[in-house]
Amino acid sequence: MKYETIHSLTLSKIGFGTWTIGGETSPNPTVDSASMTALRSALETGYTHFDAAEYYASGHAEELLGRAIRETKTKRENLFITSKVSPEHLDYDNVLKSCERSLHCLGTDYIDLYLIHWPRLGMKLEEAFRALNKLVRDGKVRHLGVSNFKLKLLKQAQAYSETPILTDQVPYSLPNHDYVENGVIEYCQQNDILVTAYSPVKFRSIRVNKVLGDVAKAHAATPFQIALAWLIAQPRVITIPMSLNPAHIRENFEAADIQLTAEEMSKLGNAWKKSE
Numbered sequence: 001m002k003y004e005t006i007h008s009l010t011l012s013k014i015g016f017g018t019w020t021i022g023g024e025t026s027p028n029p030t031v032d033s034a035s036m037t038a039l040r041s042a043l044e045t046g047y048t049h050f051d052a053a054e055y056y057a058s059g060h061a062e063e064l065l066g067r068a069i070r071e072t073k074t075k076r077e078n079l080f081i082t083s084k085v086s087p088e089h090l091d092y093d094n095v096l097k098s099c100e101r102s103l104h105c106l107g108t109d110y111i112d113l114y115l116i117h118w119p120r121l122g123m124k125l126e127e128a129f130r131a132l133n134k135l136v137r138d139g140k141v142r143h144l145g146v147s148n149f150k151l152k153l154l155k156q157a158q159a160y161s162e163t164p165i166l167t168d169q170v171p172y173s174l175p176n177h178d179y180v181e182n183g184v185i186e187y188c189q190q191n192d193i194l195v196t197a198y199s200p201v202k203f204r205s206i207r208v209n210k211v212l213g214d215v216a217k218a219h220a221a222t223p224f225q226i227a228l229a230w231l232i233a234q235p236r237v238i239t240i241p242m243s244l245n246p247a248h249i250r251e252n253f254e255a256a257d258i259q260l261t262a263e264e265m266s267k268l269g270n271a272w273k274k275s276e
């Protein structure tokens with residue numbers, strides 16, 4: 001595994017996403033068994049960073065994650081758990097209530113990293129941060145961050161947060177450079193903010209282009225592994241792929257061992273633009 005050290009915190013470069021664990025926007029018991037298999041497999045493989053949210057299966061993803069941690073007897077202090085407050089809960093009281101609910105669902109007494117899931121027009125960011133700062137002061141949350149925040153909002157969040165904004169979690173992958181183009185990724189890299197790249201391999205429907213195929217072949221790796229290796233080779237970038245398939249879960253974890261050359265990095269960075 002490769003690691004990123006920031007503000008005295010060391011975090012693995014590849015974590016595990018939990019969107020669709022336990023359902024989508026509401027609990028779906030028919031996927032519980034596959035979800036538990038995936039979570040157990042991730043914990044046994046050695047993933048230590050888990051990305052959850054109150055939105056995922058309305059808290060049921062957090063419940064299953066908590067259950068898997070207890071069942072595998074994984075020590076809480078060896079894990080880094082991210083969760084997120086939904087935009088409809090950004091008033092002072094509801095931020096506190098959402099966090100309590102997430103703590104209860106996870107069965108833990110602190111969340112390592114708590115994010116605003118996405119911004120909402122008219123949201124009271126300063127009020128939300130009053131509650132978020134209190135959660136940190138009370139020891140219920142260790143670090144604060146945001147998700148889907150563009151530059152202007154990210155800078156406002158920095159101004160309102162009493163502790164450094166640890167991350168902006170944004171879509172970033174070989175085919176998706178939106179947050180490169182809007183300047184967020186460069187700003188994060190220059191200001192000690194982690195970029196957590198979400199949906200890093202959600203491009204199954206897009207045909208694998210020749211550059212990606214060639215680099216995968218050269219490393220005896222899959223295109224998905226190369227897509228992850230390309231992300232985590234970048235400074236301050238970590239990622240959180242999700243999979244229900246134990247073979248993919250292991251494959252994604254092992255992608256951290258792949259070393260891409262500078263030439264491969266730059267070819268991959270330009271490949272999608274050229275092939276589309």
Ligand SMILES: NC(=O)c1ccc[n+]([C@@H]2O[C@H](COP(=O)([O-])OP(=O)(O)OC[C@H]3O[C@@H](n4cnc5c(N)ncnc54)[C@H](OP(=O)(O)O)[C@@H]3O)[C@@H](O)[C@H]2O)c1
Nearest residue numbers: 017018019147198199200201202224241242243244245248
């Ligand atoms: N903050 C936000 O607004 C936001 C938005 C989206 C996502 N996220 C977070 O980011 C995490 C990851 O993003 P995501 O779930 O959207 O997309 P993703 O992890 O890029 O892609 C997940 C899909 O890719 C497949 N997959 C994963 N690894 C594979 C591999 N090695 N080979 C073949 N297929 C593979 C999975 O299918 P199989 O199950 O068949 O492997 C699944 O269908 C989420 O789970 C969530 O925690 C955050």
